[in-house]
Amino acid sequence: MQKPSGAPPIHYSGHQLHRVVEPSDHVAAPLRFRQRHIEALAGGAGQSVQVGLPRHIHTETELSQGRILVHTPRPGFYFGAYDLEYLQDNRLSVKETPSLFCGLMLSGAPSRLDISGHGSVEVRPGTPLIINFAEDAVCEGFCKAGTHCCGIGIRLTRDFFDSEFSPTAATALRSLRSFMEGGTAVRMIGGSTRLNAIADQTLSGPCEQTLQALYLEGLAFAFLAELSRLEAAETQAASTELKPHEYRRVRRVADFLDANLERSISLASLSRLAGVNATTLGRQFQTIHGETIFNYVRARRLERARSLLRNGEMPVSQVGYSVGFTSAAAFATAYRRKFGHPPSREVLSS
Template identity: 30%
Template sequence: MTSRRLPAHVVRHGDLKAFAAGHEFRVVAPSLDDHAVLLRGEFRRERLRSGLILHTADTTDLYDLETCSVQEAGLTLSLFLDGGVTIWQGDRAFQMGRTTGDHGAIEAVMISRAQRETFRRQSMRGTHVRKVNITVLPHWLEESGLDAVADHRHAHAFSRTHLAAVRWRSSPRLLSLAEQMLAPPAFAPMLRKLYCESRAIDLITEALQVVAQSDQETDTPLRPRDLQRVRAVRDFIEAHLDDAVTLAALARHAGMSVSSLQRVFRAAQGTTVVDYVRSRKLRRAREALERDGLSVNEVAFLAGYASPANFATAFKRAFGVPPRNFRARV
């Protein structure tokens, strides 16, 4: 596969479809034609060598966007240097990168897919993302000597556990390598490819070392029954966003204890039940501002806030702009 760099500064719906050819890519929402500009910035995908794939992005979302595709079996290392999105692999949610206002440490995430799996991505308009993804296909691991990794049995077991994941605080070296891959020197194509390949191998080597040493902390997938319960809880929340639903009521609906619900929900969704409900109410309030032209006081009530000031604080923390300013620009 040759390098694909989409046109600088503009990424259209049709560009993304061509970029993800063979991966059953589609935009779930909103409904847009192929000429619609979805992102502004730089977007690149490149097969560095057989089984080693690099994807970099320095883009800003122009829509509240949800996309869906299918990913092959393999390991994917993700480093979000700026911004963040929510992704789903199958029924399992992962928060990638940092949310607006979060100035904590940058985390690296490694996710294992033991089989083909659906991939969904949700992001909000105005989100600026700078990221490096490296995907390693199974035959690359076999041919590249996974045995050379210290305590390789743990890393090998991780690579064969579907939707296992591990995250850790990125080292300064990891961040430096990612920055170099986002802005490689203006070498001739072959030299630039070798430059990125050497850094990708360094990144994967460090990631596999972390996986090998973090066996007891590896985030393993939930049982199908638990995933069904989480889906039922999500559906119940969606149907009762106007109500003051308690954790006890949600636990009863799912047929489990409150503590089990909190543990399973966080493992599946990457967030707590309370934060998930708050996020859904804030997103609905944002949609009401954008679509229905309601006042800030009205959407504060819709989101369950007695105080418009408290609502404004939560809204700005979630979306990076006060609701009054957001309404003015709609």
């Protein structure tokens, strides 16, 4: 695919920040972003960003290439997604005002986010992250040249929570609002296949700007709704239905599964690890994650496989085996069922 040599024209118009799309531009060629483009995009999400560059890098140097989407469905509700390859080492410094950030990294290497007054937070692919900025703060992260990363996120301010909602919507948002009313805090929550599907649809949606605005509008609220459901379920499980040690037990099992996706692990083995019988473990696991252990493992394997395919880390024929599938046919079938296309297309699109 031929990559454009010029910088993408960035327009900001009220509630929608986008690049200008030519009538013939129906295929998303990767765009190249410079420092001023990144700062303009951040401004569209109500943030202030500083890009720290090595001394030998000029401010007009292209820093990354790929796709960045930013949309504001309503005041105080910012929705964005990115699928980027970093071309230069750079450090991003984001000035955060009081708000609630909820994000999900789909692929890329685990990284650290430094939050002033709070410390470091590890950002891991496949694990939703919620950060409440109770006061002004600065977040810093490092982007390494030659690496690829993609993800999705929302940022909610008090203006959003104070706006008018139907009684049903207000109830659905109650848990997130309660979290925002506390102090500065970071929470990792269990993901879901539905949340990952929304993220994938956001990044694979139409590029034509009129359709894109409508498309992102629906996905933004779908992402918020699923995130609210997951956070509320986890809060309830941790505070009422499940005791703290039961919650920690399930998280320990989930972390073990995430670290051993390539292995075939029996439910009996997990039960011994958790110290409870299989029925109890399965019920508590589903309470927190909203899906069975089997479905959780299959979804995480496929998400890991997609990351490997997009990064070109190994041949397609080896990816399925590396994440625990016992045959190439079984991997291809499961991949097509989840993402709607064969693994080979992921490599071609990358």
